[in-house]
Amino acid sequence: MANYYVLLTDHGKSFIANAQANSQLALTHVVLGDANDQPYLPDSRLTQTSLVNQRAKVAVTSIKIVNDTTAEVSAVVPSNVGGFNLHEVGITDSSGKLVYVGNFHGGYRPTLTEGAGGDMELIFTITADNLATVVIETDSNVVIATRDWVADRFALKSLVSELHDIINQLQDELMATQFQLLSNRIDDIEKGIAGLLDLQPYKVGDIYQTTINHLDAAAVAAHHGYGTWERFAEGRTLVGLSTKTDDPSDYKTIGNEFGENEETLTLAQIPNHDHTVDMHSGSIDGGTRAGTQNTSSSAANIKTNAVGGGEPHNNIQPSKVVGKWLRTA
DSSP, X not given: OOSSOEXXXXXXXXXXXXXXXTOOEEEEEEEEEOGGGOOXXXXXXXXXXXXXXXXXXXXXXXXXXXXXXXXXXXXXXXXXXXXXXXXXXXXXXXXXXEEEEEEOOOOEEOOGGGTOOOOEEEXXXXXXXXXXXXXXXXXXXXXXXXXXXXXXIIOOHHHXXXXXXXXXXXXXXXXXXHHHHHHHHHHHHHHHHHHHSOOOOXXXXXXXXXXXXXXXXXXXXXXXXXXXXXXXXXXXXXXXXXXXXXXXXXXXXXXXXOOXXXXXXXXXXXXXXXXXXXXEESSOOSOSSEXXXXXXXXXXXXXXXXXXXXXXXXXXXXXXXXXXXXXXX
């Protein structure tokens, strides 16, 4: 006999032995308990109609007829059922009395709120001399709720299928160490899901650019939910790092700052140009034009009137202001 199994109780034997053509035994629920953390063999509880310490009850969800004397009874334990060591199981009839009683490996049954767990399907192989006297009553709402919950809330169909296969494989030899292996596999799957959901797209050294006028670095951290930030390139435009030989050296080192808002031209920066000066020969007559003595042999020094204010000119391309923040930690 396997280490963990279920047996027909005296209550179940009595009913089946006295079953009439119009009398049927309805298996309606699976019950779970911790046996007060005192494991026992099912043989010692055949005269009892309840578990030592029942902790949960779930509806029978399906029945598979294997042959004339053997059937498989299934029940789904939801992820919110747990928080105890599972030592004892049973199948009850519509009166709530145990028809079958069994033992379990004693592994801790966590809940989803504890960071592990999930729906668990239990499958029991039962035998009877006449299966016609055994009726499996199911609650279709329980099946629908369980499937919708898995599909819509956690999208774990593939995981449930994997757990189902593992539980079937371990039915005859499910030990505490094997249960731990199953728990470890669930942990690995959860870590894989967390890796796919990268909740910090901005890494240290990345620049966050926005049209939101954040008050300070704390407001940026609250907006993203992570990171340490500082204002970046205030009043500056950004220039891409250049590897081109002909570009100025200022463009070739990340972090360089150059340029100015206003520029006053030097004489060397003024475009080459000339001015026209009207002159006449003859004696200076006090007119508005410059003149020279036609009898003089000396060079004439002539100046035009000064123009221009000497103010710096605007040196900025058309721009639009946004907020820039650098993640530093």
